[in-house]
Amino acid sequence: MRLTYWTAFCVFVVDQATKWLVVHWLDLRSVAVIDVWPPFFTLRMAWNRGVNFGLFADFDARWLLVAIALGVTAFVLYWINREGGGRPALISAGLLVGGAVGNVVDRILYGAVADFINMSCCGIVNPFAFNVADVGVFAGALGLVFFAGRDEGGGKDRRKRT
Template identity: 65%
Template sequence: MRLTLWTAFWVFLADQATKYLVVHALNLMERQAIDVVPPLLNFRMAWNRGVNFGLFGEADMRWVLVAVAVTVSALVLTWVWRGDGGKWMHVSAGLLVGGAIGNVVDRILYGAVADFLNMSCCGIENPYAFNVADIAVFFGALGLVVFPGDGKDGAKRPKRRKT
């Protein structure tokens, strides 16, 4: 459980630090766009009031989304605490929880999630922006599917005997 909480802490810290740096220190709120390594990496200011890709952004769902994120985080932490998962399950849970709480803090402070990373490639222009928390939530959820907590995701398996 300690690994889960430490992972969540560092993900949360990285998310909030990058948001502060880009949104406030680099003044992306006023500049709206900074080309870092175009078109591969650009900073584009986007305030996401909805769910993924801004869906349902026109509805006032701020507190509903905060409640959902906190509830999911609590359920994941309870599952990890009760389970016998290996280190990758714990890391995955920490990624998911740290990212979710990072976006919760944004919704509480700003009323929306601060998204700023924009990546395009190969002639395809991506209109969407995301942040470090979004990346962590994605990989955390994926990790919980791949390493569901049977306790075997780091253990060596016994060799089969030849018959």
Template identity: 60%
Template sequence: MVWWVAFWVFVIDQLSKIWVVHVLDLATRLQIEVWPPFLNFHMAWNYGINFGLLAGDAPATRWILISVALGIVLFVLVWMRRDPPGRLGLISAGMLIGGALGNVVDRVLYGAVADFLNMSCCGFSNPFAFNVADIAIFAGAFGLVLFPSAKNT
């Protein structure tokens, strides 16, 4: 189950990036209003981790972040094998793995993660952009905290 969830998260993430960044040409246009202010596409090449933390355009930073992401994927896989959680935990692990691998592919192909989703509401203007992989990583990590063992699902 982990691999199926990871596969579909990865595919949805990469297809959304291809569609928005290349087909809609967000890489050149930089901004597309979809449903203002709730949903807009804003091109942001993220060289760091969430919210641009640890950002640096240096090749060393890029490969360190790729290594960290792959290390996390390996850690989660070993964890799932040694102490398998219930169904919700496995789904959560797959989401985290698929999202992490989606962002790894971005770093390999582009040197940075392609972030494009921007959401604001109710007088709050969000300056940050994210992508489908980021959502999956966050939801997967949250799910692993909530559903770490088969007893909780």
């Protein structure tokens, strides 16, 4: 479990540090767009008041979304502690938890999640922005799908070992 907590801590720190750097130090709040390596990598300020891709942004659901994220975080920590798994599962849980907590802090501090990474390629313009926490949540959830319930030894399902 220590690996899960350390991974969550690292994701949280990197997420909050990049948000502080971009939102405050580079003042992306005022500038709105900074072309770093156009069109592949652009910093584009987007305040996400909803869920993924701004869904439900018109509703004031900040505290509901905070509660849901904290509930999911508690469930994942309980589940990974109970079910265990190998290093990939523990790291995946930490990625998800660190990202979720990072976005919770944004909702509490700013009233919305600070998204700023925008990537486009090959003539396709991506209108969406994301942040380090979003990457952690996505990678962690995907990792849990593939690695949860497996041990390091032979990759067998823990429930079959009873």
